[in-house]
Amino acid sequence: MSPGSLLPAYAVLPFVLMLLLIAMLPLWVPRWWESNRNKLLVACAVSAPILGLYLMRDPRALARTAEEYVSFIILLAGLYVVAGGVLLRGDLVAATGTNVAFLGAGFVLASLIGTTGASMLLIRPLLQTNQQRTRVKHTVIFFIFLVSNIGGMLTPLGDPPLFLGHLHGVPFTWTLRLWPHWLVMGGTLLVVYFVWDTIQYAREPAAAVRRDRQALEPLRVSGAINALWLVGVVAAVALLQAPAREAAIVALGAMSLWTTPRSIRRANGFTAHPMVEVAVLFLGIFATMMPALDLLRLRGGELGVRQPWQFFWASGALSSFLDNAPTYLVFLTLAQSLGLSQEVVGVPDAVLAAISAGAVAMGANTYIGNAPNFMVKSVAEEARVAMPSFLGYMVYSGLILLPLFALVTLIFFR
Numbered sequence: 001m002s003p004g005s006l007l008p009a010y011a012v013l014p015f016v017l018m019l020l021l022i023a024m025l026p027l028w029v030p031r032w033w034e035s036n037r038n039k040l041l042v043a044c045a046v047s048a049p050i051l052g053l054y055l056m057r058d059p060r061a062l063a064r065t066a067e068e069y070v071s072f073i074i075l076l077a078g079l080y081v082v083a084g085g086v087l088l089r090g091d092l093v094a095a096t097g098t099n100v101a102f103l104g105a106g107f108v109l110a111s112l113i114g115t116t117g118a119s120m121l122l123i124r125p126l127l128q129t130n131q132q133r134t135r136v137k138h139t140v141i142f143f144i145f146l147v148s149n150i151g152g153m154l155t156p157l158g159d160p161p162l163f164l165g166h167l168h169g170v171p172f173t174w175t176l177r178l179w180p181h182w183l184v185m186g187g188t189l190l191v192v193y194f195v196w197d198t199i200q201y202a203r204e205p206a207a208a209v210r211r212d213r214q215a216l217e218p219l220r221v222s223g224a225i226n227a228l229w230l231v232g233v234v235a236a237v238a239l240l241q242a243p244a245r246e247a248a249i250v251a252l253g254a255m256s257l258w259t260t261p262r263s264i265r266r267a268n269g270f271t272a273h274p275m276v277e278v279a280v281l282f283l284g285i286f287a288t289m290m291p292a293l294d295l296l297r298l299r300g301g302e303l304g305v306r307q308p309w310q311f312f313w314a315s316g317a318l319s320s321f322l323d324n325a326p327t328y329l330v331f332l333t334l335a336q337s338l339g340l341s342q343e344v345v346g347v348p349d350a351v352l353a354a355i356s357a358g359a360v361a362m363g364a365n366t367y368i369g370n371a372p373n374f375m376v377k378s379v380a381e382e383a384r385v386a387m388p389s390f391l392g393y394m395v396y397s398g399l400i401l402l403p404l405f406a407l408v409t410l411i412f413f414r
Contacts, residue, residue, distance in 0.1 A: 007053075007291050007294060007295060009295065011050070011053070011291035011295070012291050012292045012295060014046050014047065014049060014050050014288040014291075015050075015285075015288040015289045015291065015292045015326075017046055017288075018042075018043070018046045018047070018284045018285060018288045019285070019326070021042055021046070022281060022285075022368075023321055023368050025042070026368070026374070027390070036273065036276045036277050036280055039277060039280045039281055040280040040283075042284065043280050043281060043283050043284030043285075043287075044283075044284070046284055046288060047283070047284045047287035047288050050287050050288050050290060050291060051287055053291075054290060061290060061294075062290075065286055065287070065290055066286075067242065068164070068167050068168075068286065069282065069283065069286040070246065071167055071242055071245070071246055072160070072163060072164065072167065072282065072286075072325075073278070073279050073282065074246045074249050074250060075157075075163055075233075075237065075249060076114070076116075076160065076275065076278055077253060077275050077279075078233050078249040078250070078252060078253045079113055079114045079116070079117050079157065079230075079233060080114075080116065080117065080274070080275050081253040081256050081257060082113070082117070082226050082229045082230050082233060082252070082253065082256045083113045083114070083116075083117030083118070083120060083121055083226070083230075084117075084120070084265055084268055084270035085223040085225075085226040085229075085256045085257075085259075085260035085264060085265060085268075085270075086121055086221065086222070086223045086224070086226050086227075086264075086268075087221070087222040087223055087264045087267050087268050088121060088122065088124070088125040088219060088220070088221055089125065089128075089217070089219070089220050089222070089267075090125055090128070090129070090217050090218055090219030090220055091128050091129055091131070091215055091216055091217040092129045092216065092217075092219060093129075093212060093213060093216065094129050094130045094132065094133050094201075094212045095201065096194060096197040096198050096201050098129060099126070099129075099130070099139055099193075099197055100190060100193065100194055100197075102122060102125075102126045102129070102143075103139075103142060103143060103146050103147065103190060103193060104190060105122065106118045106119070106121075106122045106143065106146065106147030106151060107146045107147055107150070107151035107186050107190075108151065109121070109122070109147075109151070110146075110147055110148075110150075110151030110152040110158055110159075111151060111152055111153065111154035111155045111157065111158040111182075112155070112157060112158075112230070112234070113157070113230060114152060114157055114158060114159070115147065115148050115149060115151065115152040115158060115159055115370065115372050116148075116274075116371060116372045116375070118147050118148075118151065118152075119143075119147050119148045119372040119375060119376050120268070120372075120375065120379075122143075122147060123140075123143065123147075123376050123379050123380070124268075124379065124383075125219065126139070126143065127140075127379070127380060127383040127385065128383075131215075131383065132208050132209075132211040132212035132215060133201075133204055133208055133212060134204060134205065134208050135200040135201075135203065135204060136380075136385050137385055137386060137387060137388065138193075138196055138197065138200060138396075139193075139197065140376065140377075140380045140385055140387060141388075141393070141396050142189060142192075142193045142196075143376060144364060144372075144373050144376050144377075145189055145364045145397075145400070145401065146186060146189055146190070146193075147372075148364070148370060148372035148373050148375075148376055149360065149361060149363045149364035149369070149370050149372075149373070150182065150185050150186055150189070150360065150361045150364060151182075151186065152360060153175065153178050153181065153182045153356070153357065153360045153361065154175055154176055154178060154179060154182055155172070155175055155176070155234075156170070156172055156175060156237060157233070157234060157237060158175075158360070159324070159359075159360045159363075159370075160324070160325040161319075161324050161325045161327070161328030161329070161356070161359045161360060162175055162328075162356060162360065163237075164325055164328060164329055165328065165332065165345075165352075165356065166237070168329070168332065168345060169345040170344060170345050170352070171344070172237060172238045173238075174344060174352075175356065177349070177353065178353060178356060178357060180412070181353065181357045181361075181408060181412055184407070184408060184411060185361060185404060185408060188404055188407070189400075189404070192400065222261075222264050222267075223260050223261075223264045225259050225260065226256050226259075226260060229252045229253075229255055229256045229259075232248065232252045233248075233249055233252055236248040236249050236252070237249075274371075274375070278371065282325070285325070285326050289326045289329065289330070292330060293329060293330065293333045296330060296333040296334045296337055297333055297336065297337050298337070299337075301337060301338050301339075303334065305331075305334060306338060306340075307413075308348075308350040308351050308353070308354040308412075308413040309354065309409050309413040309414060311331055311335065311351050311354040311355050311358065312354035312355070312357060312358040312405075312408075312409060312413045313358065313405075313409070314331060314358070315327055315328065315330075315331040315354070315355045315358035315359045315362075316357075316358030316359065316361065316362030316365075316405065317362065318330075319358065319359045319360075319362050319363050319365075319369055319370075320362050320363065320365035320366050320369045321366060321368060321369065324359040324360065324362075324363045324369065324370060325359075327359055328355060328356070328359040331355045331358075331359075332345070332347070332352070332355055335347040335348075335351045335352070335355065350413070353412070353413075354412075354413050357408070357412075361401075361405065361408075362401075362405065364397060364401060365394065365397045365398075365401060365402075366390070366393065366394055366397065367390055367393055
């Protein structure tokens, strides 16, 4: 008898509750939620019933989930440590071409060092470059679209859902097949930004433009040794299996800490807090999603989601408001339960592409769709950029991204 057949439907409630709390507590009790200890209390309280249930009924599934959790956190921590050892400083001319270059570079880097790493590496020098301009908000919004989300679509290193897919058997190089989707979305957004910023730059006061051209500072890179450790992380994920993969990533992270001056990490604002936050939240997510995955394997065909376009919008809609990593796994499990053609990990290529693109790209629809979104917003507000409210941001994403996603549906997922 399958594990899913032993579970009542209400066993998924802790999973739903965990995701809702992650989405809503930062809005309801922001100060209380800042403490990682409080996040850990929430994760433990919500996941305790599921951990007890599986400990009694299916301890092997619990052990497999624990292994996936450890692999997942080690990769994220490794990328976070390596990216935190690279410091970019400078103040370039804040013309449209410069900003497009920043966004384009971050868009490419996101698949190599992760959306979080690329966002934290580039947002501060981008803001410093634009500090004399009076119209900066739209640049940060497009940065979230391109660097914090869509750019991470090409490798399992780029965004957490794709690494979970890799842990579940998706070949490391399979995500490179998403390059047409990545290019259409990224290229379209860069063109839209170019037109938008050209108009905004023409409206800048002459005094602001003059101050910008007088306050130039060449772009400098410190901590370049971390590029070597980054190549090592990529090689470990692509070539090794657990536990050698995890051991190699830990070793590379330790080398990054040893070879990078502390002054660089201090200048980057590098602390363990964001990584601990991710670890405790995903502890609750990994534990509570087990019943949902088991029930989907058993009864997923009853939901009526079968076509690639349905998977694209369903996974994307949930990823807009809930965490995109478990959303990806939920819909991958659903697709595997439908008895479709088994081209990769038990699903058609087109369906897996739809789930992957939806989960990664539509995390840009809201501030809570992907972890770097709120991080970038916070850094921008520290730099005195008046960012839109939660609903105000959704006006931008609705007007810009939803037509883009409709175009992607027509081109790739009909």
